[in-house]
Amino acid sequence: MADLSSPHTFDQFExxxxELLQVEMQRMERGDLSRAAVGILRNRLDAHVMPFFRDIRPSEVDVAVMEAFVERLTEAGFSTTTMSQYLVVVRKLLRLAVRHKLLREVPEMPKVRVVHRPRxxxxxxxxxxxxxxxxxxxRQRTQAPQVKQQGRVRERFWVAPRHLTLPPxxxxxxxxMVNSFIRPGDxxxxxxxxxxxxxxxxxYLRLTLPETKRHDATMVTLRPAVQVYEAALEQxxxxxxxxxxxYVxxxxxxxxxxxxxxxxxWFKWVMREAGVATQDTWGRPRTLYCLRHTAIMFRLLYGQGIDMLTLARNARTSVQMIERFYASALDGEMNVAMLQSRRAIR
Structure with a gap:
């Protein structure tokens, strides 16, 4: 077993x-970090960070090394958002290197312009x-087609036979989801x-869900969610x-x-049956998560006088996230009636 008290031991990214995983596990045990976040960290270390840095000493890392790492991520086809998240992991490792006096300071990180794409x-x-x-x-008790979208037959269909017919x-x-703002994980x-x-x-329904993404506020649904819930409960x-x-x-x-x-x-199957594209005009995939985005966007478009703070808190997010990922997708034509409205003359 390596002697972790030796400074030479820490001059290895392994x-x-x-050490970083141990620190983050302790944060998770204190409730400062979710188990999923630790899992994502471990995946990023295994996928690209360690394969690139394993044979490089932390004391040798400079701007040129970091630029080479970004080039690797670029060749892998990652978005700028994902690349910036990988750089956060490397920055944490290099801060530990500074703590162990392997570096005087963290090298300058390459500039990666993050483009926030609306959902x-x-x-x-x-x-x-x-x-x-x-x-x-x-109603028709139609069975799901056992084919991929491209038309190739699957050798082993992963959905259990009991789920090839759609239930309510x-x-x-x-x-x-469209009437409650919840995430698929919720x-x-x-x-x-x-x-x-x-x-x-x-x-309305009052939802007291477990904490997600450091948000634990009670959520309030719209009226249609009540009818859905009562139907599910009756069944x-x-x-x-x-x-x-x-479970509901x-x-x-x-x-x-x-x-x-x-x-x-099921959602992809239903979209195809409805003639709705599984990707939007900009090539962004429509998954279950797009239903949460739809819920928030519908309130922005059709809600009467709703303010961003109330919407953000009820959706367990921040005003900044609403503005960055949701409101940024609004354009004038979406609310042309509001733009053309006039104040009532008294």
Missing amino acids: SLAH AMLTLADYVAVVRAAHRLV DMAWAIRF LRHLKHKHVQVCRGEHL ARAQGLGGPDD FLPGERDRVYALAVLGF
């Missing part, structure tokens, strides 16, 4: 990477079309104990489920990673 979304017509297509596939869960999930973990139906001046109770610890969507699937994958597969 040792620095091991893909559905138009109102697209949304109506996919919901109708999902309901139609349920898909239409429910689409409507629920949908996967949503249990009945996280949902409270609120009836009063307004009808679950008919199946002997619907208890506080049972695909409650019979205990493997929740698989459950979310099935919902993603």
Whole structure:
């Protein structure tokens, strides 16, 4: 076993990477970092950081080495956002090198201009079309075609046979996400104990979901989500489920990673059946995540007088994220009626 007390031991990226993972694991145990974030760090170390830096001593790293690393990432076809995230990992390793006096300071990092691309979304017509297509596939009990989109037959179809016929869960999930702002990861973990139906001046669901991305605020849905939830609950109770610890969507699937994958597969199938492209005009893929983007965009487009702070807090994000990834996709024609409106003359 290597002697970690020796300064020569730390003049290896293997040792620095091991130390960095230990530090981040401790942050995770304190609740400062999610398990998923640690997993992403480990994946980035294994995928490109260590293959490039393994035979380079940290004490030898300079601007030229960093530029060569960025060139490797560029050749791999990464976006500038992904490249900047890799540079964050390398910067953490080099800070440890400075701490161990292997470097006097962290070398200057190459400039990578991050271009923030708005998320893909559905138009109102697209949304109506996919919901109708999902309901139609349920009524017709149509089986999913066991072919890839390019037309090649799969040798082994990964979706279990019981999920080749669409249940109501898909239409429910689409409507629920667009009327609740939740992420697909939240949908996967949503249990009945996280949902409270609120009836009063307004009808809505109060969602008290586990913390995601350092946000733990209660979320409030729009009225249509109530009808979706009550329909899902009625079906679950008919199946002997619907208890506080049972899942709302695909409650019979205990493997929740698989459950979310099935919902993603169904969503692409439904879009194709609805005649909705699985990519938008700019080539951005429409996945389940685009339903969250659609929910936020619909409020920006059709909500009356909603302010960004209220929307951001309810969607468990920040005003900066709303402006960067959502509001940046708005153009004048989307709200031409508002632009052409006039104040009432008193």
